[in-house]
Amino acid sequence: MACPRSFLILLFILLGWKSAIPQQPILNIAAIDRARILRAANQYLSEQPITITASSSARSAGGLHDFFSEADYWWPDPKDPTGPYIQRDGMSNPDNFVEHRRALMRLSVQVPALVAAWKLTREKRYATQAVSHLRAWFIDERTRMNPNLQYAQAIHGRTTGRGTGIIDTIHLVEGARAIEILKHSSVLSATELGAITQWFKDYLAWMTTSKNGIEERDEKNNHGTCWVMQVAEFARLTGNQELLEYCRDRFKTVLLPNQLAADGSFPQELRRTKPYGYSLFNLEAMAAVCQILSTPQDNLWTFELPDGRGMRKALSYMAPYIRDKKSWPLAKDVMYDDQWPMRQSSLFFAGLAFNRPDYIDLWKKLPADSNVEEVIRNFFIRQPVLWVN
Numbered sequence: 001m002a003c004p005r006s007f008l009i010l011l012f013i014l015l016g017w018k019s020a021i022p023q024q025p026i027l028n029i030a031a032i033d034r035a036r037i038l039r040a041a042n043q044y045l046s047e048q049p050i051t052i053t054a055s056s057s058a059r060s061a062g063g064l065h066d067f068f069s070e071a072d073y074w075w076p077d078p079k080d081p082t083g084p085y086i087q088r089d090g091m092s093n094p095d096n097f098v099e100h101r102r103a104l105m106r107l108s109v110q111v112p113a114l115v116a117a118w119k120l121t122r123e124k125r126y127a128t129q130a131v132s133h134l135r136a137w138f139i140d141e142r143t144r145m146n147p148n149l150q151y152a153q154a155i156h157g158r159t160t161g162r163g164t165g166i167i168d169t170i171h172l173v174e175g176a177r178a179i180e181i182l183k184h185s186s187v188l189s190a191t192e193l194g195a196i197t198q199w200f201k202d203y204l205a206w207m208t209t210s211k212n213g214i215e216e217r218d219e220k221n222n223h224g225t226c227w228v229m230q231v232a233e234f235a236r237l238t239g240n241q242e243l244l245e246y247c248r249d250r251f252k253t254v255l256l257p258n259q260l261a262a263d264g265s266f267p268q269e270l271r272r273t274k275p276y277g278y279s280l281f282n283l284e285a286m287a288a289v290c291q292i293l294s295t296p297q298d299n300l301w302t303f304e305l306p307d308g309r310g311m312r313k314a315l316s317y318m319a320p321y322i323r324d325k326k327s328w329p330l331a332k333d334v335m336y337d338d339q340w341p342m343r344q345s346s347l348f349f350a351g352l353a354f355n356r357p358d359y360i361d362l363w364k365k366l367p368a369d370s371n372v373e374e375v376i377r378n379f380f381i382r383q384p385v386l387w388v389n
Contacts, residue, residue, distance in 0.1 A: 037383065037385065055103070067152055069165060069168055108172070112178045124185075147200075164215075170230060173380055176200065204243065265279070274333035276332070277336065311353075319359065
């Protein structure tokens with residue numbers, strides 16, 4: 001006799017099931033990714049931490065420990081070369097200062113890979129190396145980063161930093177998930193864990209109360225999605241139940257109603273000069289929000305608005321164009337069009353949540369890693385073994 005679904009959920013809880021929601025089909029992600037993870041982690045064992053204090057820009061209004069970046073699509077004005085920059089949407093200025101962003105991306109690549117290797121092997125050397133990065137970024141007074149992005153995505157001649165710059169710390173999301181897993185190692189002491197957790201508490205406070213943070217929260221496109229994704233994961237790490245509930249409510253009452261069209265597309269992303277890449281990016285962030293926040297009692301994956309809009313429609317819209325990009329009905333992205341799609345975590349998470357083996361099969365066929373900096377910058381979940389049990 002088949003067990004009722006409610007009984008199965010109770011059984012999972014009693015047996016210590018830790019995934020946010022019951023997930024089918026069962027997938028041995030550890031076996032799929034083991035060789036890839038260990039190959040990367042073994043390389044990173046010999047690479048020392050590099051934080052934002054290793055580089056600086058004279059154009060930054062902040063200090064040595066303040067993260068600084070410049071808005072990608074802003075360029076010198078040919079009519080006034082020394083004056084305020086002008087915008088060229090979708091076209092990245094190669095002369096912008098990007099070293100702090102590169103350091104943060106390096107952290108986001110290396111720490112999750114090292115922690116994934118520790119999770120698979122329980123070899124202490126991987127955890128030890130991961131913790132060395134965490135100490136440098138969040139504890140050591142000589143090298144740590146201040147817990148704010150006040151000077152992110154500045155625009156020469158216009159602003160010393162913007163709310164949209166907060167998107168640069170999407171690269172802390174998988175790192176936060178890795179920190180949570182490291183709680184179970186003997187390498188990260190209680191004192192160190194407390195200091196790291198305090199850093200994220202301080203950053204959350206800044207994200208949720210500062211002028212820049214509030215501006216980013218209220219953005220109507222992928223920036224607003226990424227604000228919720230970050231706040232949700234950092235709240236999970238720090239145990240902030242109030243913010244977790246706030247993010248669940250914001251997903252239902254703000255993100256889906258304002259961003260998702262009836263056909264499952266994201267109109268705010270489609271109007272950009274990189275409609276394919278931006279649609280994938282926002283879908284990745286939406287999927288991460290669902291994965292972080294869903295519980296058996298409040299499953300964001302299956303939540304739908306009264307008119308039927310929800311994550312099922314979002315995946316149904318985009319999956320065919322991931323499977324066959326040539327069928328994409330809109331213009332090609334103005335840059336990096338040939339680099340997408342990657343092994344999109346939205347397919348992986350949705351395949352589990354909706355019991356869609358076809359999504360999982362498609363996910364398996366796509367490239368898991370890239371050496372292209374723009375892809376690394378816009379592809380922020382790389383170690384699914386950290387996200388499921």
